[in-house]
Amino acid sequence: MDHLNELENQSIYILREAYKNFKNLAMLWSIGKDSTVLLWLARKAFFGHCPIPLVHIDTSYKIPKMIEYRDRYAQEWGLNLVVGQNKKALAEGMNHEKGRIVCCEALKTQGLSQVMEQEGYTGLILGIRRDEEGTRAKERYFSPRDKNFEWNFKDQPPELWDQFKTTFAEGTHIRIHPLLHWTELNVWEYIEKEKIPIIDLYFANEEGRRYRSLGCAPCTGSIESKASNVREIIEELKDTTSSERSGRAQDQEDTYAMQKLRARGYM
Amino acid sequence: MKLVIVGHVDHGKSTLVGRLMADTDSLPTGKLDFVKDICDQQGKTFEFAFLLDALEEEQEQGITIDTSQIFFKTKKRPYVIIDAPGHKEFLKNMVTGAANAEAALLLIDAYEGVQEQSRRHGYLLRLLGMKQVAVVVNKMDLVKHDPEVFYKIKSEYTNFLESMGVTAREYIPVSAKLGENIAHRSENMTWYQGPTVLEMLDQFEDKLPEVNLPFRLPLQDVYKFDERRILAGRVESGTAKIGDEVIFAPSNKKGIIKSIEAWSVENKPQTIEASQSVGITLTEQIFVERGNIATLASDPPIVTTTFDANVFWMGKKHLQRGESYLIKLTTQNVECEVLRFNKAIDASTLETLPDQDFIAKNDVAELTLRTRQPIALDLFTSIPETGRFVLVDDYDVCGGGIITGFTPLSEIDRYRDEARYRDSHWIQSAVTPEMRAYRYGHRAAMILITGKSGAGKASLAGKLEEKLFHQNFQSYLLDGRNIKVGLGADMDQEQYFSDGEAVRRFGEVAKLFIDAGHVVISTSNAFNQEDHSNISLLIEPAPIVEVQVTSDKFPKGKPDMILTLDEAAEHESAVQKILDYLKDKKILTGHNYSI
Ligand SMILES: Nc1nc2c(ncn2[C@@H]2O[C@H](COP(=O)(O)OP(=O)(O)O)[C@@H](O)[C@H]2O)c(=O)[nH]1
Ligand SMILES: [Mg+2]
Numbered sequence: 059m060d061h062l063n064e065l066e067n068q069s070i071y072i073l074r075e076a077y078k079n080f081k082n083l084a085m086l087w088s089i090g091k092d093s094t095v096l097l098w099l100a101r102k103a104f105f106g107h108c109p110i111p112l113v114h115i116d117t118s119y120k121i122p123k124m125i126e127y128r129d130r131y132a133q134e135w136g137l138n139l140v141v142g143q144n145k146k147a148l149a150e151g152m153n154h155e156k157g158r159i160v161c162c163e164a165l166k167t168q169g170l171s172q173v174m175e176q177e178g179y180t181g182l183i184l185g186i187r188r189d190e191e192g193t194r195a196k197e198r199y200f201s202p203r204d205k206n207f208e209w210n211f212k213d214q215p216p217e218l219w220d221q222f223k224t225t226f227a228e229g230t231h232i233r234i235h236p237l238l239h240w241t242e243l244n245v246w247e248y249i250e251k252e253k254i255p256i257i258d259l260y261f262a263n264e265e266g267r268r269y270r271s272l273g274c275a276p277c278t279g280s281i282e283s284k285a286s287n288v289r290e291i292i293e294e295l296k297d298t299t300s301s302e303r304s305g306r307a308q309d310q311e312d313t314y315a316m317q318k319l320r321a322r323g324y325m
Numbered sequence: 326m327k328l329v330i331v332g333h334v335d336h337g338k339s340t341l342v343g344r345l346m347a348d349t350d351s352l353p354t355g356k357l358d359f360v361k362d363i364c365d366q367q368g369k370t371f372e373f374a375f376l377l378d379a380l381e382e383e384q385e386q387g388i389t390i391d392t393s394q395i396f397f398k399t400k401k402r403p404y405v406i407i408d409a410p411g412h413k414e415f416l417k418n419m420v421t422g423a424a425n426a427e428a429a430l431l432l433i434d435a436y437e438g439v440q441e442q443s444r445r446h447g448y449l450l451r452l453l454g455m456k457q458v459a460v461v462v463n464k465m466d467l468v469k470h471d472p473e474v475f476y477k478i479k480s481e482y483t484n485f486l487e488s489m490g491v492t493a494r495e496y497i498p499v500s501a502k503l504g505e506n507i508a509h510r511s512e513n514m515t516w517y518q519g520p521t522v523l524e525m526l527d528q529f530e531d532k533l534p535e536v537n538l539p540f541r542l543p544l545q546d547v548y549k550f551d552e553r554r555i556l557a558g559r560v561e562s563g564t565a566k567i568g569d570e571v572i573f574a575p576s577n578k579k580g581i582i583k584s585i586e587a588w589s590v591e592n593k594p595q596t597i598e599a600s601q602s603v604g605i606t607l608t609e610q611i612f613v614e615r616g617n618i619a620t621l622a623s624d625p626p627i628v629t630t631t632f633d634a635n636v637f638w639m640g641k642k643h644l645q646r647g648e649s650y651l652i653k654l655t656t657q658n659v660e661c662e663v664l665r666f667n668k669a670i671d672a673s674t675l676e677t678l679p680d681q682d683f684i685a686k687n688d689v690a691e692l693t694l695r696t697r698q699p700i701a702l703d704l705f706t707s708i709p710e711t712g713r714f715v716l717v718d719d720y721d722v723c724g725g726g727i728i729t730g731f732t733p734l735s736e737i738d739r740y741r742d743e744a745r746y747r748d749s750h751w752i753q754s755a756v757t758p759e760m761r762a763y764r765y766g767h768r769a770a771m772i773l774i775t776g777k778s779g780a781g782k783a784s785l786a787g788k789l790e791e792k793l794f795h796q797n798f799q800s801y802l803l804d805g806r807n808i809k810v811g812l813g814a815d816m817d818q819e820q821y822f823s824d825g826e827a828v829r830r831f832g833e834v835a836k837l838f839i840d841a842g843h844v845v846i847s848t849s850n851a852f853n854q855e856d857h858s859n860i861s862l863l864i865e866p867a868p869i870v871e872v873q874v875t876s877d878k879f880p881k882g883k884p885d886m887i888l889t890l891d892e893a894a895e896h897e898s899a900v901q902k903i904l905d906y907l908k909d910k911k912i913l914t915g916h917n918y919s920i
Contacts, residue, residue: 067601216421221725
């Protein structure tokens with residue numbers, strides 16, 4: 059069996075375990091390639107349906123094309139889309155100039171925890187991968203968070219033979235990561251194989267620049283590239299050794315920025 | 326290929342992983358300099374291990390907290406490498422890493438030699454069913470690249486592995502720090518001609534899906550999103566096709582595969598095989614749910630409530646009898662308890678922990694489990710995927726195990742049904758068991774003295790009966806042969822010992838003595854381990870105490886007490902030991918002479 063099939067089968071298995079074991083489940087859809095692949099896998103797992111609501115956290119600073127893309131496919135694919143926004147923080151003028159980490163925490167982490175509370179979700183499916191950066195490498199497929207969304211990376215449940223942690227004390231939240239074992243290259247190869255419509259911000263524009271990772275407009279840099287379709291991106295990735303999130307400003311702010319963000323609930 | 330690197334703390338696992346990444350050019354641009362800069366900022370010497378110890382805390386303590394996964398490539402294939410921590414407290418992370426790997430490198434520090442975790446990890450690798458293991462003797466630079474040191478460790482560890490029936494593929498002397506025999510051959514160890522670590526990795530074989538084993542499709546869920554009623558799950562082994570009749574275990578329901586469903590594929594699949602996440606529909610609507618395993622009539626799984634397993638324990642609380650646990654085996658979740666500990670083992674020394682009716686965190690045991698309801702399973706050696714399970718205590722996965730044997734359900738049911746029927750029709754005496762216990766100074770119990778013939782069981786049993794008698798206890802030596810010559814006179818030898826009849830008659834006679842409040846002693850070695858548990862079903866709830874006379878290092882089964890041949894020959898002290906044990910277990914409670 060080829061490698062992409064293997065990855066797909068494993069992710070589908072995890073999605074089905076998640077759906078069976080948790081009642082109030084949501085899936086985060088950032089519009090980026092990973093969460094879009096995740097959405098595609100969910101439609102495979104549930105035979106053309108996506109019975110899990112999709113949550114999009116709108117920081118209001120997203121690149122406008124992302125919102126267009128989101129609304130188009132939400133309709134076309136019949137998705138149950140829930141948009142969350144930290145209106146209070148925005149009203150108080152939150153933006154990246156107050157500090158990138160502060161801004162991420164207010165608009166993304168807080169924005170997310172507000173929707174979670176409002177909708178009563180106890181589980182969240184995310185498209186993070188182990189190869190993204192160091193702390194994500196230590197994640198589990200099923201990763202518990204306490205009442206304050208904190209991640210205790212020192213005392214994680216064992217995960218063996220695809221038996222996941224599915225029983226919890228009251229008040230625990232769970233994060234589920236069906237793409238954990240994929241690499242950036244796998245994601246693109248899968249997009250190519252499945253012909254998944256992906257937002258065109260990933261493809262090089264006339265100035266020869268493209269996004270490798272999507273986030274908020276002020277904090278996401280584009281890279282120089284000639285790759286204007288999926289195949290060319292795959293070829294480009296095979297030759298590059300620079301890291302995927304190198305365009306993300308918040309990661310570079312402090313050596314342990316990601317660890318700090320994630321311990322407090324960042325995705 | 327998925328690899329795991331295990332070994333004692335500080336023996337160099339993280340360093341080796343960092344080195345493998347650096348030497349295969351798998352590090353992201355700038356990562357090496359980035360980490361070197363941090364080291365400068367913090368006034369630390371650069372270590373290859375820092376490349377993967379990404380958590381702040383971890384770098385401060387200099388230990389790997391969790392299984393981190395790292396990707397690298399050789400010319401042959403890509404690898405995912407799991408750096409497992411060596412600290413005792415982090416055993417569950419090591420297990421997580423090793424359970425998910427296809428091959429393992431076990432590191433031993435040349436300077437420190439074989440340590441506790443080197444052995445514990447070796448044992449766990451075997452328990453997890455790991456077949457491809459290479460031993461890497463690291464830090465050869467610290468012992469001046471001396472071949473003597475290497476060969477000494479090699480022979481010590483080979484002996485250890487052999488005692489569990491495991492052979493390492495290779496022993497490789499390296500220095501992870503200096504990069505010797507990792508990607509490049511060392512000039513300081515020309516005496517070593519075997520493969521480098523990278524060459525070794527490329528020799529390991531990929532794990533292929535188990536398509537040639539019997540068909541097993543455990544159901545995850547049943548979906549009715551549209552007009553289809555789809556049974557969803559992952560094929561764990563074997564293959565099946567449209568038109569096949571499937572039997573669901575343990576419910577025994579049957580159906581015929583009508584279609585194989587899939588979304589967004591060019592052609593609808595006609596067959597399904599191991600490792601695929603699939604969905605099927607049946608020609609008729611039958612009620613089956615999560616936990617049932619679809620199988621083919623030609624190769625049914627085992628359905629039982631009682632089975633033997635090798636278990637490792639990671640829970641904070643002990644694994645013990647009398648507690649209830651949740652067992653998760655494929656998609657089946659069933660309550661279970663430990664029926665008995667056949668052997669508790671200290672995983673770091675492989676020594677048996679005698680008389681132990683529990684295991685603590687980080688230890689392992691051979692035990693017998695009993696589930697509340699029947700479950701479907703296979704022996705681990707036949708189908709690994711359906712022959713292993715985890716145990717959940719409270720909310721956490723605390724243990725894991727592989728299945729090594731089982732008691733057929735029919736037999737358990739037969740004895741249990743017999744006991745149930747008999748107990749519900751039993752004419753109760755006005756003299757209650759409590760009254761008898763009060764008068765006699767002991768509870769009714771059965772003491773089985775087992776061991777090879779010639780071990781001196783009979784004379785020991787006789788002495789025990791006598792001693793109990795002289796102390797005014799109601800003791801009776803029930804010899805299996807006496808039952809056969811009298812009660813069994815209607816059958817010939819072969820008939821008597823087939824189909825569990827000998828066990829049944831013996832158990833029922835014992836039951837009468839137990840009802841009369843006696844301490845029944847027996848020495849019969851016509852009975853094996855399984856018979857003992859059947860006898861125990863018949864005389865429940867009275868306790869059975871097994872005293873095994875043996876000088877073997879690994880006694881058979883689950884004795885409550887072991888006497889060596891020499892100890893058993895000293896009747897006086899041997900009998901005293903048994904009496905002490907019975908007092909300790911509150912079987913002998915002492916007389917109350919005020920009556
Ligand atoms: N001299 C020498 N030191 C080594 C070698 N490999 C690792 N070390 C050192 O041993 C210590 C522990 O290594 P580490 O990789 O963190 O061990 P782990 O706990 O098994 O992950 C570190 O200080 C390393 O620099 C080696 O080949 N030679
Ligand atoms: Mg380490």
